Amino acid sequence: MPRLRARPGRRAALALGLALAAGCAHRATQPEPYLTPLAWEARSPDHPGAVYLLGSIHVGARQSRRLHPDIVAAWGRAEELVVEVDLDASAPRMPSIWARHAYLPAGQRLSERLSPETWDRLVAYLDARGEDPDDYQTLKPWAVLLRLARLEFAREGYPAEQGVDRRFLDAAGSKPVVALESYELQIDLYDGFPFEVQEMMLRDLLEPESPFETRALVDAWGRGDEQAFLDLLFPEDERWEVYRERFFFERNERMAHQLGVLSEDGKTRFVVVGVGHMIGPRGIPALLAAQGFHVERIGYP
Secondary structure (H helix, E strand, C coil): CCCCCCCCCCCEEEECCEEEECCCCCCCCCCCCCECCCEEEEECCCCCCCEEEEEECCCCCCCCCCECHHHHHHHHHCCEEEECCCHHHHHHHHHHHHHHHCECCCCCCHHHHCCHHHHHHHHHHHHHCCCCHHHHCCECHHHHHHHHHHHHHHHCCCCHHHCHHHHHHHHCCCCCEEECCCHHHHHHHHHCCCHHHHHHHHHHHHCCCCCCCHHHHHHHHHCCCHHHHHHHHCCCCHHHHHHHHHHHHHHHHHHHHHHHHHHHHCCCEEEEEEHHHCCCCCCHHHHHHHCCCEEEECCCC
16 A cells, blocks of 8 residues: 655545545646546455445546446446445435534534634635525534535535445446445534534634645546545644544444455445545555455556
């Protein structure tokens, strides 16, 4: 796996499993004829079948290029689709789950809980986008973060409806869909961060020197630039240690264990999970390799 390299000033804000970040480096000078996102084949020595892994981003735009033929072939062989969250099955309960978790206790206002500097930055950010700060006064910082991230995605032309996982769910047809997590679990992750960590995450999004550059994120995904994502998502900054452990590494351990158990029936599965969970020495491919799987990159130019 590529080594970690810190990039001072990079920000990492989260939106329902997608780690958002400022512009990626390592731009390709000559585009590949196919999209070559990070994808792997994992095979257990003890069971037939394969576990195909695809690193996802949960927003997207219409692409003129197709996925690499090796990835398309893997999808065709798969008997089941495995995702972080089954968005269709979760949809009826999402509003009530959000309402139960996203709001401050009765009588509290966000302007009184945040530091004056963070609140002032938030007001300036909202004013510049025609948003009323009063509409955010009752939300917890993580909920403000997710709402703003969605707004930014939409403004830049990258709606969640065109995300990679959404496209595979739409294409599943008769393939059964298996979810590794629930929507409520993911919301619990945000809600479980201490308030000061939530504020740090929100403030990171509001940094004026860190513009929202989703195009760069999408480009890095399309060329399978693992180092770019490592630089962006895992800067060597102790302030983010709690966030990294809770949001990525603890979940990676659980999901890798689940995939190992699922593989025991010998079925071939196609797994679409956020790219942040796939990369580095504590990513799902590396954890499956530690379980004894033979893991190999596929769809590579």
